[in-house]
Amino acid sequence: MIPAIIIGVYLLVLVGLGLVSSRYFRGGTADYFVASRSLGPFVLFMTVFGTAMTAFAMVGSTAETFEYGVGTFGKLASWSALIHPACFFLIGLPLWSLGKRYGYVTQIEYFRDRFDSSGLGYVLFPILAGLLVPYVIVGLLGVGSVVGGVTGGAFPELFAGTRGAIPPWLTMAIISAVVLFYVFIGGARSAALVNVFQTVVFVGMGLLAFWLIADTLGGPVAASAAANPAKAVRAGNIGEAEFFTYWMIPLSVGVFPHVFQNFLTARSASSFKLLLVMHPLAMILAWLPCVLIGFWATGALIPGTDIPVVPLGGNANAVLGLMVAKLTSPIVSGLVAAGVLAAISLDAQFIAIGTMFTRDIVVHHFGANRFSDRTLVNIARGFIVAMVLLTYALTFLEPRQIFALGTWCFTGYAGLVPLLLAALYWKRVTKPAAYAAVIVTAIVWFSLFAASNYGADRKFLVGGMLPVATVFASCAITVFVVSLFTSPPPASTLAKFFPSRPSSA
Amino acid sequence: MSKRTLIAAYFVLLFALHQDSWWRGDATLVLGVLPVSVAYHVGWTLLVAFGWWLVGRFCWPRNLAAEDAPPPRPPQ
Numbered sequence: 001m002i003p004a005i006i007i008g009v010y011l012l013v014l015v016g017l018g019l020v021s022s023r024y025f026r027g028g029t030a031d032y033f034v035a036s037r038s039l040g041p042f043v044l045f046m047t048v049f050g051t052a053m054t055a056f057a058m059v060g061s062t063a064e065t066f067e068y069g070v071g072t073f074g075k076l077a078s079w080s081a082l083i084h085p086a087c088f089f090l091i092g093l094p095l096w097s098l099g100k101r102y103g104y105v106t107q108i109e110y111f112r113d114r115f116d117s118s119g120l121g122y123v124l125f126p127i128l129a130g131l132l133v134p135y136v137i138v139g140l141l142g143v144g145s146v147v148g149g150v151t152g153g154a155f156p157e158l159f160a161g162t163r164g165a166i167p168p169w170l171t172m173a174i175i176s177a178v179v180l181f182y183v184f185i186g187g188a189r190s191a192a193l194v195n196v197f198q199t200v201v202f203v204g205m206g207l208l209a210f211w212l213i214a215d216t217l218g219g220p221v222a223a224s225a226a227a228n229p230a231k232a233v234r235a236g237n238i239g240e241a242e243f244f245t246y247w248m249i250p251l252s253v254g255v256f257p258h259v260f261q262n263f264l265t266a267r268s269a270s271s272f273k274l275l276l277v278m279h280p281l282a283m284i285l286a287w288l289p290c291v292l293i294g295f296w297a298t299g300a301l302i303p304g305t306d307i308p309v310v311p312l313g314g315n316a317n318a319v320l321g322l323m324v325a326k327l328t329s330p331i332v333s334g335l336v337a338a339g340v341l342a343a344i345s346l347d348a349q350f351i352a353i354g355t356m357f358t359r360d361i362v363v364h365h366f367g368a369n370r371f372s373d374r375t376l377v378n379i380a381r382g383f384i385v386a387m388v389l390l391t392y393a394l395t396f397l398e399p400r401q402i403f404a405l406g407t408w409c410f411t412g413y414a415g416l417v418p419l420l421l422a423a424l425y426w427k428r429v430t431k432p433a434a435y436a437a438v439i440v441t442a443i444v445w446f447s448l449f450a451a452s453n454y455g456a457d458r459k460f461l462v463g464g465m466l467p468v469a470t471v472f473a474s475c476a477i478t479v480f481v482v483s484l485f486t487s488p489p490p491a492s493t494l495a496k497f498f499p500s501r502p503s504s505a
Numbered sequence: 506m507s508k509r510t511l512i513a514a515y516f517v518l519l520f521a522l523h524q525d526s527w528w529r530g531d532a533t534l535v536l537g538v539l540p541v542s543v544a545y546h547v548g549w550t551l552l553v554a555f556g557w558w559l560v561g562r563f564c565w566p567r568n569l570a571a572e573d574a575p576p577p578r579p580p581q
Contacts, residue, residue: 070540070543071542073543073546073547074523074525074542074543074546077546077550078523078546078547078549078550078553079523081550081553081554082516082519082520082523082550082553085553085557086516089557089560093566093569097568097569220537220538221536221537221538223538224534224537224538224539224540225534225537229532230532232532232534232540233528233529233530233531233532233540233542234529234530234542235529235530240524240526240529243524244524247520247523269565269566269569269570270565270569270570273561273565276557276558276560276561277554277557277558277561278554279557280550280551280553280554280557281550281551281554283550284547284550284551288543288547291543292538292539292543295540
């Protein structure tokens with residue numbers, strides 16, 4: 001019962017923050033979509049970091065370490081510490097500048113302008129928006145699973161079918177309603193304020209769990225000494241080529257539509273400086289405690305007994321929950337569950353989907369002057385409500401495939417990075433190359449996805465490397481080759497996107 | 506060599522040094538707590554953060570710094 005109460009209080013705080021931030025909502029699309037481009041360095045860092053992290057940072061990192069060893073930190077956390085800021089600097093910063101100069105709010109607006117092609121937007125929209133849907137579904141399923149795990153036995157009469165746990169369908173409905181509430185009333189501004197709170201909660205709760213679990217196990221030294229040494233190394237757990245190609249997975253952050261929109265909320269270019277430096281440090285704070293908890297779980301015993309905390313052959317995704325539940329108190333279980341919920345922020349994704357539909361389909365098709373600013377905000381809200389209902393309905397499908405689909409979403413987004421980099425830095429890239437790259441990337445991605453039995457084969461590799469390497473290379477080669485064999489872009493386009501100027505201080 | 510080139514070289518070096526194959530089978534615990542490859546990657550991540558500080562300090566795009574500057578005051 002105590003964890004359920006703590007989760008309830010956490011959700012009420014989100015509603016309260018939504019109400020507070022709505023008082024500052026200025027009413028137009030500029031505020032609803034990108035918070036009037038007014039966020040300072042600290043809020044920008046907290047919102048981008050909170051948005052880029054998912055439940056995987058807590059639950060998945062612990063599970064992955066338990067199963068495949070401590071190489072999890074190197075392959076996911078430290079690579080992200082380098083690649084994410086590289087995306088912020090090399091992609092986010094120039095797009096922020098172009099967005100400010102030309103009024104872009106979505107990536108598709110930039111691509112359409114850069115390649116002088118209205119049709120390219122219609123090709124990109126289903127891909128960029130479509131890959132967001134499973135991403136959101138994974139988050140919702142994660143929420144349902146976590147809350148179900150910590151509320152087991154709390155309501156035996158009310159939810160007899162789930163042995164007293166709050167059933168996932170109800171948790172997902174409540175979470176969807178809460179997120180929809182604050183996104184509906186305040187848009188990007190509400191999401192930013194909530195994300196600041198969520199980032200503090202999920203990093204703080206990870207550290208709290210780490211501290212208390214270490215204490216129960218006799219301190220960090222005793223906990224590490226008892227862990228399985230086979231999980232302290234990469235050998236036998238992950239191949240070197242696979243470990244290396246993990247650098248491509250965090251590239252997806254450069255193409256995530258919701259992170260792109262977060263970039264545009266920045267008040268100034270210098271706001272990015274704090275983000276670049278703090279992001280790697282925050283990666284350590286968020287990931288290291290959970291990786292060590294996963295490592296300790298390989299040898300942890302319930303104090304005073306010979307019974308392992310995590311039963312042999314147990315579900316790896318339950319490792320964090322078991323370590324917290326069996327080695328700390330119900331209050332800490334509730335707080336950690338709130339931390340996991342905080343890591344799963346769905347608001348930015350919903351806003352991005354609503355914004356893309358409104359700007360890239362409605363406004364582009366009917367013209368900017370067809371609707372008032374207030375009507376456009378309401379169109380976005382309506383589409384967001386429809387997407388929340390659709391994603392909620394899709395959570396009732398068979399969950400295994402959807403979870404597997406989540407990791408493939410990252411691969412799809414990362415595969416498009418060469419096109420985005422070429423658009424920003426290569427004058428010679430052409431419109432046919434952009435079309436060809438999008439189509440080839442989609443075909444290669446889908447072929448590999450099908451070859452992995454639609455994600456069911458979780459260790460699917462191509463030549464010992466992650467599939468993202470093949471998708472990424474296909475896109476890069478297509479962009480390069482097709483550009484060389486087609487006419488260069490018009491001088492007017494180049495003058496607009498590559499004005500002659502001094503490049504650095 | 507310009508500061509920009511030096512910082513780019515620093516990141517290329519870090520990129521290469523991520524692959525710490527020399528410790529892939531070493532289960533030594535640093536300070537009795539951190540597996541050596543994890544301790545290495547924590548240190549590596551701190552160097553990454555330092556590198557991004559260098560970027561902000563020494564090779565921030567000049568045109569963006571100009572965009573951040575407040576518009577000049579109109580003559581009184």
